[in-house]
Amino acid sequence: MNTHQTDNHFSNRVLTWFDRHGRKHLPWQQQPTPYHVWVSEIMLQQTQVTTVIPYYQRFMVRFPDVSALATAGVDEVLHYWTGLGYYARARHLHQAAQHIHSQHHGIFPTQWAEIVALPGVGRSTAGAIMALAYGQRYAILDGNVKRVLCRYHAITGWSGSSAVSQSLWALAEKYTPANRVADYTQAMMDLGALICRRRGALCEECPLHSDCQAYRQQAVDAYPHSKPRKATPENHLIVLVIVSEKGLLLEKRPDTGIWGGLWSLPQVSDMTAIADWCKTHCQFTPTNWHTWPSLSHQLTHLRLHLHPVAIVLPEGNAPNLLAVAPSASFCWYNFDAPPALGLPAPVVRLVEQIKMKC
DNA sequence: AAGTCGGGGGC
DNA sequence: GCCCCAGACTT
Numbered sequence: 001m002n003t004h005q006t007d008n009h010f011s012n013r014v015l016t017w018f019d020r021h022g023r024k025h026l027p028w029q030q031q032p033t034p035y036h037v038w039v040s041e042i043m044l045q046q047t048q049v050t051t052v053i054p055y056y057q058r059f060m061v062r063f064p065d066v067s068a069l070a071t072a073g074v075d076e077v078l079h080y081w082t083g084l085g086y087y088a089r090a091r092h093l094h095q096a097a098q099h100i101h102s103q104h105h106g107i108f109p110t111q112w113a114e115i116v117a118l119p120g121v122g123r124s125t126a127g128a129i130m131a132l133a134y135g136q137r138y139a140i141l142d143g144n145v146k147r148v149l150c151r152y153h154a155i156t157g158w159s160g161s162s163a164v165s166q167s168l169w170a171l172a173e174k175y176t177p178a179n180r181v182a183d184y185t186q187a188m189m190d191l192g193a194l195i196c197r198r199r200g201a202l203c204e205e206c207p208l209h210s211d212c213q214a215y216r217q218q219a220v221d222a223y224p225h226s227k228p229r230k231a232t233p234e235n236h237l238i239v240l241v242i243v244s245e246k247g248l249l250l251e252k253r254p255d256t257g258i259w260g261g262l263w264s265l266p267q268v269s270d271m272t273a274i275a276d277w278c279k280t281h282c283q284f285t286p287t288n289w290h291t292w293p294s295l296s297h298q299l300t301h302l303r304l305h306l307h308p309v310a311i312v313l314p315e316g317n318a319p320n321l322l323a324v325a326p327s328a329s330f331c332w333y334n335f336d337a338p339p340a341l342g343l344p345a346p347v348v349r350l351v352e353q354i355k356m357k358c
Numbered sequence: 359a360a361g362t363c364g365g366g367g368g369c
Numbered sequence: 370g371c372c373c374c375a376g377a378c379t380t
Contacts, residue, residue, distance in 0.1 A: 044375040051366060051374085085364025088378075122377050142375040162359065189375055198373065199369075226372070256379095258363070299364055300373090345365060 010208070011177035011184055017207035018187035021194070027056055032182070034108035034133040035066055041125045042089050049193065055084055066108060069094060070101030078261055078342025087342065091261050092120025112138060123169075131176075131185040139172040140185055141165075144192020150224035151196060154213035159224045234303045239265035240277070241292070241310040241354060246332035248354055250341070258299075262342040263331065265308070265350070274309060281330075286311045297346045306346055 023029070026049070028040035039059060043052045059080050063069040069077065074094050081090035096118040100108060109115050116126035123141070130138035146159045149171050157164045177184055195206045201220050203209045214220045242249040250263040268277050278286050292308040333339065335355045343351065 041375060046363090046374055046376060047365080048367060048374050083365070085366080086376085088363065089376090092377085120377065124376065128375070140375075143373080144375065185375095193375085229372085260363080297364090301362065301364095 007174055008177065010175045013207040014187045014191060015177075015180055015184055018183055018190065021205075022183070022187050022190045023194075027053060027060075029186070032132055034110075034129055036060070037129050037133040038108070038121075038125075039063075039093065041128050042093050042120055043084065045089060045125070046086060047084060051084070055080070065106070066097050066100050067106045069097040070106070074261065075263075075342065076340045079340040082262075082342050082348065083345055085345075087260055087262060089120055090342070091255065092118075095119045096121070108133075110134065112136075128185060131181045135182050137176060137178050137181050139169070139176040140188070141169055141172045142189065142192075144189045144196070145172055147198065147224055148188060148192050148196045148208070151201075151214035151220055152208055152212050154217060154219075154223060157225055158227050160227055232302050234305065236305045236307060238268050238271060238274075238307045238309060239350075240268065240274070241265065241308050241350075242278075242282070242313070243310075243354065243358065244313065244332065247334040248332065248351065250331050250333050250343075252329045252331075259344045262344050262347075263333070264344055264347050271309075274311070278311060284314065287314055288312055295346050295349060304346070306350070308350060 026040075028036045040052070040056055043056055043059075062080060063072060063077075072094070074091060077090050077094045078087060081087060084090075099118065100106060109118075112126055112130050115121055115129055116123060121129075125140075127138035127140040128142075130136040131140065146168055149155065149168050150159055150164075153171065155164060155167065159165065159168060191206070191208075195202045199221065203212070203215050203220060206212070206215075209215045212220075214223045240249070249266060251266045252263050253259050253261065255261050266277065266281070268274055274289065275285055278284055289312060290310045292310055294308070295306045297304040297306065331339065331341070333341075333351065335351075335358060
């Protein structure tokens with residue numbers, strides 16, 4: 001009977017705090033159009049605000065609206081995404097823009113079901129667009145909201161497990177108010193990011209601390225429970241550094257898997273495959289090569305070691321090599337006029353090294 | 359239900 | 370080093 005009162009109690013406290021302390025000057029808040037909210041939400045998936053801001057600003061200058069994004073090439077979109085990670089986000093964003101451009105005349109859809117059907121948009125991102133851009137009462141459940149709710153109710157278990165996630169969604173829906181839903185949604189993210197921080201939570205400044213179960217237990221740092229982790233595997237990749245007067249040879253990666261759709265160095269399965277690879281793809285058999293120092297690259301779930309092998313081009317055989325590229329899957333990366341392509345972060349590092357040697 | 363997908367921030 | 374971050378998608 002008093003559950004409704006309790007729900008308003010929660011959102012009222014959050015909203016009062018927001019009026020005084022919430023963030024109101026983030027780039028995507030200035031004109032919270034569906035397009036601005038959408039792009040920002042996709043960039044912010046698993047990515048911190050301070051990292052996103054410069055990417056968002058560059059992106060909006062180049063792709064100011066859905067149609068600008070839809071009519072651009074996917075390589076250029078990935079170029080603007082280079083360094084942000086999770087590149088499927090960029091390809092999905094581009095696909096969705098093309099869908100909106102061709103099927104909805106460039107007008108962003110207004111219904112939740114249409115929005116959640118867009119590639120790359122799940123339940124939480126769709127809720128954020130509905131709440132922030134349209135003021136409709138839809139809930140979100142991002143990392144911030146999860147942390148606030150896990151602590152407020154002292155919820156045990158990993159928040160990614162289906163049982164805990166289901167409980168959290170029910171709570172998120174319950175607390176989301178009908179009035180001022182845009183402010184409330186922003187407030188919950190701000191509360192999680194600024195006050196209910198992963199470490200070093202500022203509980204004395206939190207509008208909810210008098211009712212927070214984790215605070216009452218004096219065990220705020222224990223929530224949310226972290227994901228059980230396994231040992232991260234190590235992967236070794238042999239990559240080829242082939243430089244001609246046209247630049248560095250790059251190969252486009254398939255859309256699925258790591259660095260999907262990005263341009264990387266050609267990769268071979270083992271050292272014995274190098275000669276065959278050159279014969280097949282470049283119509284020449286290298287006489288010798290040099291192994292360069294390896295680069296390590298830590299990902300969430302594995303550790304990569306790149307072993308660059310520099311192929312020495314035989315004198316006079318460069319013309320044959322030129323026949324290789326450009327094509328759909330190969331290109332020459334010109335250091336003096338770098339093309340707008342997406343490159344994995346360690347390849348960017350390697351390109352910098354190669355540029356120094358040339 | 360568990361794995362995959364990246365790079366950077368912060369301690 | 371380690372864990373996490375305005376999650377979604379595939380298997």
